[in-house]
Amino acid sequence: MLRALVWLTVCALVAGGLARLFGAPEIADSIWAAGTLVALLPAAWWVLAAVRRGQFGVDVIAVLSLLGTLAVGEHLAGALIAVMLSTGQALENAAERRATKDLRSLLERAPKEARRLAGDGIETVPLEDVVVGDVLVVGPGEMVPVDARITSDWAVLDESALTGETIHVELQAGQEVRSGTINAGGAIEIRATATAGSSTYAGIVRLAREAAATSAPVVRLADRMAQWFLPLTLLVAGSAWLWSGSAERAVAVLVVATPCPLLLAAPVAIVSGLSRISRLGVIVRGGGALENLGRATTMVLDKTGTVTSGRPRGTDIVAAAGWSQAEVLRLAASADQYSPHVLAKAIVAEAIKRGVRLSLPADATEEPGKGISATVDGKRVSVGNLALPEDPPPWAAATLSRATLDAAVVAWVDVDGQLVGAILLADPLRPDAPRTMRRLRAAGITRLVMLTGDRPAPAEQIGAVLGIDEIRAQQTPAEKVSRVRAEREMAVTVMVGDGVNDAPALAAATVGVAMGAHGSTASSEAADIVLTTDRLDRLADAMLVARRSRRIALQSAITGMVLSILAMGFAAAGLLPAAAGAILQEAIDLTVILNALRALRTGRDENPDLSTDTQGLIRRFSAEHDLMRDDLSLIRDSAHLLATGDRVAALTSLRRADAFIQNTLLPHEHAEDRSLYPALARPLGGAEATATMSRMHAEIDRLSHRLHSHLESAEASGAIGVAQSEDLLACLYGLHEMLSLHFATEEESYFALLPGVVSDG
Template sequence: MHHRLRPIPTEAVRRAAAGIPQPRLEQALLSVTAAALTAGGAAWLTDAPAAADLCWALGTLAAIPPALAWVLGALRRGHAGVDLIAVLALAGTLAVREYLAGALIALMLASGRTLETGAQRRASHDLRSLLEHAPRSARRRSGEDVVLVPLDEIAVDDVLVVGPGEVVPVDGRVLGATAVLDESVLTGEPMAVERAAGRPVRSGVVNAGHAFDLRADATAQASTYAGIVRLAREAEAESAPVVRLADRYAAWFLPLTLAVAGLAWLVSGSTVRAVAVLVVATPCPLLLAAPVAVVSGLSRASRSGVVIRGGGVLEVLGRARTVLLDKTGTLTGGHPQVVDVIAAPARTPEDVLRLAASLDQYSPHVLAHAVVDAARERGLRLSPPADVAEEPGRGATGIVEGRRMAVGRLAADADRPEWVRAAENRALLDGSALVWLTVDGRPAGAVGLRDPLRRDAARTLRRLRGAGVQRLVLLTGDRSEPAREAAAALGLDAVHAELTPEGKITAVRAERAHALTVMVGDGVNDAPALAAADVGVAMGARGSTASSEAADIVLTADRVDRLADAVTIAVRARRIAVQSALGGMGMSLAAMAAAAAGLLAPAAGALLQEGIDVAVILNALRSLRPGRAERSPLSPSAEALIRRSAAEHEKLNALLDAVRDTADRIPAEPGERHLRELRELHQALVERLLPHERAEERELYPELARTSPDSALVAASSCARTEIERIVRRIGAHIELADSGPGMTSAQVDDLRACLYGLDAIVRLHFAQEEETWPSTS
């Protein structure tokens, strides 16, 4: 039997079913109670006590119906919340005619609920965007014609036409020509894949090549994408509701309050004493201080580019001990980047990249975009191509600067000299994909592409561990090799690769059985796992709308370090909320003892409770200020210097490619051509690399030291710079020896080659360490 997609309930329906008040009700109650208290105060000041009591009594009465509704909603969910004490206190003040105390309690109740639901107002867990991505119709072959039909009419064995850029509507198999597909929506893997005739294709993926025919293997309701929607909805439905911090403390504070009030009544026989106990026991630290701390934390998070959908989510985030992370788009940038350029012996890496980018300028392929972007970042001047043609899955061909060129895959029967085989081996070891440039049918070079780890990924994970996270796990639909490489580089505790959306949900459930769990992802395939976790975090800047809608937290900037910011803020806000609640309840307990002994009248107790409220709220407002564990703000000059150095690193990567390629090509007996290349390389190192290093030492690190005085960072960078300068001088000394004598000895060649490889490794490591330890700019 096929599952049919049911309408998704609106947020209002869901809130009503859960007993969560509507924002308009709380705002109206706050206005009414504040007006009643103010009007009563004005009447009392004008010597009209009867009118004052009437205003205060009306304010108290106005608060009872909504408070009762909130209590009943909590009871339906299986627990007696903090609002029950407030209801008893409101009723008690009316019974003993302590109307001012009742009006004060009503105002505090309305204020606390308004603060809390103001944070919850942003909650929106529907998954309509999943449905919006899915196609509503498909093109079905009928004889010689192609007819557009509703998706529900597609049957098994129907032949469909999937055009370029279209979403595959149902699960099926490729017919005829090879299909080029973007499967990132399901697997997260950014590289396009090929599916030959007869190979299965899942619904929800995008056609990244020419149109192809598809034979349906399932109806729309039984296909992969509809299954993802069901999984996300089921996972969201099974997620346990968040229990407020205030309600958890009320679980023991409520019976204690009732016991003290009842004991005071029994011992003294005075109803007023019992009401006085209820008045001073009104859990204002829970109704106000805890929400103030939490909402202050939400405000801090929003200023850091983190949208948290409610105070309860922030509380849970502050207690989470396991974080599950998707790889592609979360720990990596989510799109391929040029990481290596390999040139044939007679060419340079800059020449290879320039020609490849010139031909790729008009290609829509994601790899072509990466090649063109890399060339432009390095300031290379591109030539206009002519007679350009592109074959999906093979690459582009055309004429550049009067010569026939091709960019893409290397034919299986193509000539493979030793340098080509070496390049293929290097790409295999690096886990990168190669895009080959051929000129007049002969390989001229290759561009290596990979989706690298984000520069801030390692620093983010260290900060998460520092904030109390005990377990970090990678969940990805990507292949095992790159997943394990990323996990090893980041020091993760476990890795699960090649997971389907169902597999991710299973992994999340397994982790939730042991600890509160946070899931971080960015794609449609992550939406069910985000909904199944205790807290789902979506990379919302570039991620899918579906993951953002299914998540409890959205990182609005495309930076994973915002996750560490969110956890750090949540831990601190929750700690302050607990301090405020426990401190306030401790003072309330002392006041309860005094009220039970007859030392406090209800009105005086209400005023004393106001003083307690002021103290705990002032403490709770500390959540608005950054804590010591949070990132210190950078000065504008430091941000500018960091951006400048990062841009220079990008440009110097081409120089490092030349260093490694030169080392690869040095023969046992270098000739004049090799010596000329060495001189040019050494000159570039002296004129470009060394000034960059000295400028950082002179300008950037003193500026960073003023923001965060970490001498270890400056010391490590200074040591690396000293070693870089030593190796560059040594390379220059080898060139001078060769120029002054008959040539280079074999020992010199070996040492020179070691210097070049060592320089390449040290500078790359130095750049990576700098970028990983620099504070992130906005």
């Protein structure tokens, strides 16, 4: 309909112009008047529809200006206004279609059917008929219809619909796959673990529908602006008529004050922002949440699973005299295979990562709060929070001290009633968390608060690294809600969490943000914003987009209003005829709507664009970090052995550490200096952005060379000398700390720039 209206009004304007050119002014006026009437009818309908919705705004000015041009015989101006109205509406509709493209594509891609194995054949069934346990077939290029586990040997999957990341992932049999993922390989079989309605993609679609249907506060602000703009327009038009005695001036004022698509620039900017955010793997329930996120100044964060990975990992293994670290880990992980506890899973994962062959346990029993006991290779092994003797051995006392300082949890290992070792586990900080906090500060967050149910020690350690303003540990869900409400009373507050216990606090905040990739359904349902990818830095991206969209929306609306008011002044003074005013108003409307569409583009404060080659380099060095991280413990283990006086074992460990440094670590560092850092110079604004890392490489080189010299001296004499022990010990501890800091800094400053790569360090 709009396309036909545009054609009719444009044809009327052109035909009238041709008639005037060939000396038929009466025919020209008749054609222009007809074009005015063609636009007047739908314009009147739009006004009536708005009034029925309880809205009364600037569309009234459009109708009055069309009627005015007909009344005073300004037929050319009427034809121009008709073209302006029709093209403006068409432009606004096209802009909104473009702005909502990503949201609509999300809805349109939702699968309607699934192919289910039935006996010896395959049947196509409605998606709602799929139940947990059904085996489904997903062909190449098809979307996984429900949350499931892979039953095929392996699968290649594209998770970009969920995460915004185009990197393909490979999963093996038994691994979980979320609905919404695209099969990028051959046909696979999956076993449903959830129904369609409770699966990941269905939840995202529900959020997207809400996002498309919700109006933002900034849009309501535009409506309020229209409420005073209309009486102002009528006042200026009436004053011009009374002052000059010319109805033409009043009509000219009405013509230049006809911003029908003008105030639609605000919702276009907001919807553009929603579309931009959806590409980042962030689902926003609606414009209201986006606008509130854009003006928030306080952020409250949960700890576990939000700023930390939520997946504990082994940080160290301590063995008693006569036992090796490998054997302690093997026995503990073998016993823990039957335990569902998160720490037990972390111990098993650590053993698998280190290539330890596990034995099948027997007679396993588990006591809540204590741990598991099982028979492994004829030995009775107990792992967990075991009671220590009144006078613990020195190594156990030292382990307790280290655990307190490192904010780690200790899993003690007992074999046949004898304490033989301990495994220290910690929930590591997300590598992208420090950089995210800095970007949030730059985006306007002035207060960061951490609320956690964890102990004070780990919370304070994490808070110190992130620069948190206030830390509240050992908080119950009710206390979290109370604290969030108190923060909300003082400022617009964002709450970020992932667990079931965070859902009430998310609902209590001005804006609730859920880590939805691995978080609970309850927290996602309670949240206004869901991060569908397991990356905290997407929160900073979303906030920057929200602030930019809100700024552009207000800028577009206010600029258009100011320009219209200035034009009204010239028209009231008789300096701007109605026809010229119509052309000017069309230019104003077009300008502000195009300006609103800027919200679709990447802002300056968002992550820099990286070339394909640079992304490849980051992936390479990030993968090398993951491979080397466990080997860094060789350096620390050598120091521990030397510190306890076991120089023979320390020399053996030192040989392994030196081989790792010379053959793996240093080539990696040198390759970064040669290839990665120069590639990052352009997107990061110059070579100075990586200068600090290069300086750290030089210090790593120096300490590595010093360590190698100590090893050569020890090899020449057959043992580590007493005279060299002190300097060697300082060198080992210093190198380990330097490398740990260097890895963390690179991961948060450089590797986190790449979509899809946040190392789980």
